[in-house]
Structures are given as C-alpha cells and as structure tokens.
Amino acid sequence: MASVAILVDVDGVLCPFPGVDACRDHWPAEDWRHDAVGRTLGIEWSSGAIDRLRAVTGLPGVTAWWCTTWRSHAPRVLAPMIGLGADWDVCDVEGGAFAEAGWWKSRCARDAVGMYDAVVWIDDMLDAWQAEMALSGGDGPEEWPGGRLLMVSPASDLGLEAHHLDQIEAFVRDALAD
Helix, strand or coil: CCCEEECCCCCCCCECCCCCCCCCCCCCHEEEEEEEECCEEEEEEEEEHHHHHHEEEECCCEEEEECCCCCCCEEEHHHHCCCCCCCCCCCCEEEEEEEECCCCCHHHHHHHHCCCEEEECCCCCHHHHHHHHHHHCCCCCHCCCCCCCEEEECCCCCCCCHHHHHHHHHHHHHHHCC
C-alpha cells in the first residue's frame, strides 16, 4: 500500500488569523468555535474544516504530522480542543524551530518527500516561501528527490476552505490508489 504524509500547520491554516475584516463565510456560522489557550491566547477554528481533515487523515496509509511553531503544544494543548491530532507526531528540528538557517518547515517537508510516496504540506506561508525561493535561487520543492508533493497555502485570515480539502482528498486518494 502507498504511504502518504500530511504536514499540518496551525496558525493561518486550522486557526485563521483574526482581523477587523476577517471573513468567516466559507464555513457555516454554526461551525465556528472559539477557545482560550491559557490566559492570553484565543483561537478560532471551524469544526467543518476539522471534520473534513479528520476524514482524510484517518484513511489507511495516511500519516499526519504537526508542522507548526506550536511544536509539542499542538498535540498536547490544541488537539484536545479541536478533537484532532493528539496522536500525531511533531515535525521538529534539533535545537528547535529557529536553530538553523532557512525555513525549518521546508526541511521537514523535504525529509517527508524522501520517506513517503506522496506528501501534502499545508501552510499559509508556502506561497511566500516559494516566491522567496524563486528570487534567491534556493532549493525549492521541484528540486527535491522522492515522491509527489501537494502544497496547499490557504489565506492566513481564512484558513482551510472546502476547495482546499477537496484538492487534498483527491490527491491523497489518487496517491493511495497507486
């Protein structure tokens, strides 16, 4: 059976950034949840998006990873709130997220591409990172050896939308069928 990894960011993906003009019409109003993380941080998330992601990450052959600056807080703190990801591993680099030059998440994604038949990388900063790679002549994903890669970069103030999850599900099902 084929193997697929899904690398999931939190802020701007599962939890859209708040804003005065933040639109939340892309999921039904009753799907939106608000939770406090500690005493100072509030998060907003859509149960519809979480349910769709849960269905995809629960498919046989799929392994989901947290790839977020939340690091170990994602499975311990966020996952119980949203009901997803408590058993996911955390992508990390030795010394922490800011221990090396370059974007540590790209290193995690590159490693995953080498280990799995297909990889879905979901992060709201992917478009900016790809633009930077193009300008700097850096080693972008088209240069990486290994399996197939789908990069999904939702708008930070919207997070995952249904069309992103449609794309992810189709890619994963296609990869698993190979």
